[in-house]
Amino acid sequence: xxxxxxxxxxxxxxxxxxxxxxxxxxxxxxxxxxxxxxxxxxxxxxxxxxxxxxxxxxxxxxxxxxxxxxxxxxxxxxxxxxxxxxxxxxxxxxxxxxxxxxxxxxxxxxxxxxxxxxxxxxxxxxxxxxxxxxxxxxxxxxxxxxxxxxxxxxxxxxxxxxxxxxxxxxxxxxxxxxxxxxxxxxxxxxxxxxxxxxxxxxxxxxxxxxxxxxxxxxxxxxxxxxxxxxxxxxxxxxxxxxxxxxxxxxxxxxxxxxxxxxxxxxxxxxxxxxxxxxxxxxxxxxxxxxxxxxxxxxxxxxxxxxxxxxxxxxxxxxxxxxxxxxxxxxxxxxxxxxxxxxxxxxxxxxxxxxxxxxxxxxxxxxxxxxxxxxxxxxxxxxxxxxxxxxxxxxxxxxxxxxxxxxxxxxxxx
Numbered sequence: 001x002x003x004x005x006x007x008x009x010x011x012x013x014x015x016x017x018x019x020x021x022x023x024x025x026x027x028x029x030x031x032x033x034x035x036x037x038x039x040x041x042x043x044x045x046x047x048x049x050x051x052x053x054x055x056x057x058x059x060x061x062x063x064x065x066x067x068x069x070x071x072x073x074x075x076x077x078x079x080x081x082x083x084x085x086x087x088x089x090x091x092x093x094x095x096x097x098x099x100x101x102x103x104x105x106x107x108x109x110x111x112x113x114x115x116x117x118x119x120x121x122x123x124x125x126x127x128x129x130x131x132x133x134x135x136x137x138x139x140x141x142x143x144x145x146x147x148x149x150x151x152x153x154x155x156x157x158x159x160x161x162x163x164x165x166x167x168x169x170x171x172x173x174x175x176x177x178x179x180x181x182x183x184x185x186x187x188x189x190x191x192x193x194x195x196x197x198x199x200x201x202x203x204x205x206x207x208x209x210x211x212x213x214x215x216x217x218x219x220x221x222x223x224x225x226x227x228x229x230x231x232x233x234x235x236x237x238x239x240x241x242x243x244x245x246x247x248x249x250x251x252x253x254x255x256x257x258x259x260x261x262x263x264x265x266x267x268x269x270x271x272x273x274x275x276x277x278x279x280x281x282x283x284x285x286x287x288x289x290x291x292x293x294x295x296x297x298x299x300x301x302x303x304x305x306x307x308x309x310x311x312x313x314x315x316x317x318x319x320x321x322x323x324x325x326x327x328x329x330x331x332x333x334x335x336x337x338x339x340x341x342x343x344x345x346x347x348x349x350x351x352x353x354x355x356x357x358x359x360x361x362x363x364x365x366x367x368x369x370x371x372x373x374x375x376x377x378x379x380x381x382x383x384x385x386x387x388x389x390x391x392x393x394x395x396x397x398x399x400x401x402x403x404x405x406x407x408x409x410x411x412x413x
Contacts, residue, residue, distance in 0.1 A: 005246040014043040016252035017208035022390035024215040035223040039205025047299040047310040051195040057359030059099035062149030077297020094357035110407030121387030140195025144294040166193040257376035273355035274314040276327035280343035281306035322350035363408035
């Protein structure tokens with residue numbers, strides 16, 4: 001038996017939920033297909049950061065010099081099993097190429113256009129009451145032990161100034177006022193004044209799902225295995241149960257998006273970037289904003305369930321079991337950053353970020369028919385990027401194509 005739908009969103013992560021809710025508010029008939037409950041994967045386990053000041057990609061000048069040390073340091077932020085290195089190498093080379101000053105400026109334009117209005121976009125989707133209780137915008141802090149690469153630091157300052165992003169370099173006294181429990185070896189920090197976070201990513205996803213269902217949307221527990229185009233505006237989705245036909249599909253399936261699109265002739269250099277987190281209930285750290293510790297490659301945020309320490313990068317494919325010692329290492333990093341911390345038993349987690357080498361997502365239609373729309377690849381910025389992505393997808397559905405959308409085209413690779 002084949003079910004017939006109007007619009008199907010594949011993926012119930014924060015991006016898929018935001019897209020579905022925005023379309024439902026336009027009056028579209030929308031169904032979400034995902035084998036897991038809303039927000040059940042990477043959207044659950046991230047650091048919750050919502051930062052309209054996000055303009056710098058992961059790859060920056062000086063990165064090539066750092067990668068060998070990261071890979072060989074057991075405490076470092078990057079791990080690639082030797083057997084997987086050949087599979088990861090093309091992606092890594094593209095990633096390093098994206099770190100040239102010219103490419104960073106190009107990428108920054110795309111990040112700024114998509115993320116700059118994320119606070120207003122979230123308020124539109126969630127409502128001000130939920131936003132007040134679930135989100136905080138007291139700033140976001142970047143810390144490090146050593147000096148940043150001077151080329152990357154100068155480029156970052158140039159780009160932030162170009163886009164009017166308010167930031168402040170905190171001296172030791174100002175830093176202690178913000179984070180009194182931080183390790184004494186850190187004597188300065190960069191405050192991004194517009195930054196913030198969600199105190200509970202799972203609650204955010206649940207709220208989006210509830211709002212979507214209240215508008216008549218349907219969420220079905222189904223694993224989409226293959227997409228076939230039978231004719232323009234007639235698509236067949238083959239699932240673990242019965243097939244589903246629809247007039248339009250939005251692929252927001254995170255790391256699984258690339259394999260769903262490959263039979264349609266769409267090729268994107270997706271890597272499953274495994275990350276880990278440790279949530280520390282009952283902690284005593286005085287903190288009211290997210291903090292990124294660049295030397296170890298992790299972020300910390302004071303969430304509803306405890307202090308969340310999230311980060312590290314592991315390229316090992318989709319099928320290698322997680323190495324939870326890396327999650328436990330994040331607990332050690334928290335003790336390094338906050339020497340006086342106490343907490344209850346850590347809660348450990350692992351999941352996959354959908355990462356593209358230039359740090360920009362893929363958002364757009366596969367062709368002029370606009371019956372297959374892509375919305376994936378947000379890497380470390382899923383919660384920052386979800387509401388803007390929903391806005392862009394809604395524009396695509398209406399046939400409104402701003403020239404800035406070209407930055408997210410799959411044809412850029």
